[in-house]
Amino acid sequence: MIHTTPRAWPGRAWFNVENCVSGAAVVALIVLVVLPLISLVWGSLWTGHGIGIANFSEVLSQRLYFDALFNSLTLGAWTALLSIVIGVPLAWAVIRTDLPGRQFVKLTATLSYLSPPFLVAIAYVNLFSPRAGVINAFLRHATGTSLFTFNIFSMPGLVLVTVLHTFPFVYLLTSSALSSVDASYEESAQILGAGKLRTLWSVTFPLVAPAILSGALIGFVNAIALFGSQAIIGLPARIFTLPTRIYALFDYPPEYGLASALSLVFVAITVLALYFQRSYLARRSYVTLAGKGARPQRLSLGALRWPLFTFCVLIFVIAVFLPYASLLAVSFSKSWGLDFWKNLTLKNYHFILFEYDVTRRAILNSLLLATLAATFCVIVGTAIGWIDLRTRFIGRKFVDYVSLIPLGLPGIVMAAALIQFWLRLPLHLYGTLAILFLAYAARYLPLGVRSANAAMRQIDPSLEESARILGASWSRTAREITLPLMRSGLFAGWILIFVPAIQELSASILLFSSNSMTLAVAVYNLYENGYIEPVAALALINAAIIGIAIFLANKVGGGDTRFESTSN
């Protein structure tokens, strides 16, 4: 009994739903990523009257740009190193010891990761700016000299603020590696006579070393891409880095050629680091072998217990308590630095939420942009995941690779590429919400693709095949089987994009106008103009939105919000 008439498939009927959806995703990928990137390369090679490498030779020879490159590398290297120093002990303590308060350490890492770095930078300026910083003022007052003060406007200050955002990468990768090292590896060493420390040193750490290094490299890439903290801390100290130097090149008169060349140098560093991270991790990842059934061994800390606990508490204080407590205090005071208890007020919140229409608009714009970008990226990501995993199109792997390109593009570079591409077209997108949407969509597309890819890998193809053989069409199968099964994974991906998008600064800073102001740009501009009390209030509202989003995600989506390697 054959119920329907035969239909040629595949290769014959090109015009069907599957091909339309796949085609649309590829077009989106080209418009969002490929064409802007080509514009950037073109812009870097265009010297005004022909093609050449003049821009590159200027960027690589002039002190101005060379210093920026050097500062970025210094910042990245120190940040990566300190991320290991903080992240590895925390991970080990949580996964492998009987440390009290392990949940609290986990929470510290999560909150540090979620805190917008520019917010932490502003908080630390309030605490440690040379003269007005409250802790500095207190230390001066208490000791009578300024020997013990700490100037935040310095490279150490910048490293401090940045590492608070990047150590969670090392922490997360190391802890997941540590929890998949099966105890039998360590027990084998112990039965042969190795002591606990010897085992730790010669078995455990070598096994997770690829994960540690991988986390440090991701930390490096993220650290050098952060525009906000580098502008807030670096510029007053005259420390220019790649993002701030590229930003300065867009000041009137804009130097597109130099900006593009410098951007590509920036991209080269990022891509190199990510390449090492991938190949190193892929080649030397022993721990994945153990798989799910791994049973990690827990060590009794004994006398080491309290020193380690103190270390964890210290990290919490520096990474979470100090920034948030100071922002909270500042946001409720009439004027920071005066007697706190006599100056309590709610007027800062009133100001940014009700009086000042710029900040009100910024909040709404960011909510709109983050919602649209997250939805868009998840949809396109699903289509690209489908092409990669479920079709036999020639070049499907290539499509997948291209969709991951934005991982190698720092936000400000993405903005530089978009500006040049869209300025060439007769469409007037510059300064509109549309170009911000394009920037966010392009930046966060890899997160959408990865989430969808991971969700789709969980679905055995036979689940779809059995719908097909029962008579379901492609679109019916997608609607009834594939998408419902991917739902929680896609939802997690949506949150994964929404959270960084709501506080995006690196790309927005080049693309906004007064009409398309976003939350992070508003914070930055208010700070630049010295409104530190309203800034604190706005920053906390920003944090509250993220908190609410994650809370809702846990309620609705079953709480599967994993971290990824992109932030603002």
Add this chain to the structure above:
Amino acid sequence: MSEILLRNLSKSYSGTEGDHAAVSEVSLTIVSGEFVTLLGPSGCGKTTTLRLIAGYLVPDAGEIRVAGRLLSSPKSVVPPESRGMGMVFQNYAVWPHKTVFENVAFGLMLRNVSKTEARERVGRVLELVNLAGLDSRYPSELSGGQQQRVALARSLVVEPAVLLLDEPLSNLDAKLRERMRAELKTLQRRTGITFIYVTHDQSEALALSDHIAVMHAGRLQQYGTPREVYCEPANHIVADFMGLVNLLPARLVEVTGTASVFESGQVRMTIPRPSGMQVGARADLSIRPETIRLAASEADLPGAFPARVLEQTYLGNLNEYVIAAGETQLRVQADAQAFFSVGSEVFALIDAQQCRAFASADTDTP
């Protein structure tokens, strides 16, 4: 009725070391209403053949016709959803987000069957597979065997002309497998649906099938009834795959009329020879362990040859021996009562009627 015809079917996959032929030039006629098994070791091309029949794969060459209608050829393939077949997967593939009822009713919904009729038909088929009353359960609340029954019910409810089964029992434990095996056979008899069943388990194939297609290295080795493939294997590959076998290198030493004598070391046997085999040609003899009888003295087994016991293993229902006659070693299955200790002299007699001789395939002898 809808006879299934595979003609010169070939399919290869491109891999890192060039193309790898998964199926080459398979031709097969499957009579409607039969229980047919594709049997072979993993990687022999049986699953690829099944997926070609289902329409998930496009053949590189050859064609598939059902009831005379061309369904697959390199140029065009009727998609799975238009073939009116059913398929049961190794991992059940029961949709975890749908209840048992929703799983089974899915195919009926696609065919716009009315709600009341669907309810009735689902009820009937669930009864058929012994799942009555579990309609509103989710797959995660069912055992492996129950999930397999849901998968079966889901395929059967739409009354396909052909049901394809890809190692459906391999994920079940031994007891359950035995029971499901019996149920599958009854189900096939009762519904009259053509079953095409893929397995690597020869005892499963022997127990279930009307016809068995033995496959190896992408090629069809033999197509015949269970009796034929076991007792009259077409070549040493089939003989070797269908249960335990002694494969002895031998030489054709004498031909008188239709009778031909083979010699392997000290063992001489009269076995029909493959057509065209000349005296002096090398051959492989396939001797099943259960066709060799052992005795303590020659008087008990006239015509037996002397041998020595090298190994003895007690298997409960039988005694297994490895014996040596000169250079030749043979595995023997004797009944549990007959006991010979290791090192003792015995006399062995091979039932030549149950043995086969094949042209030697030195390079391929396992």
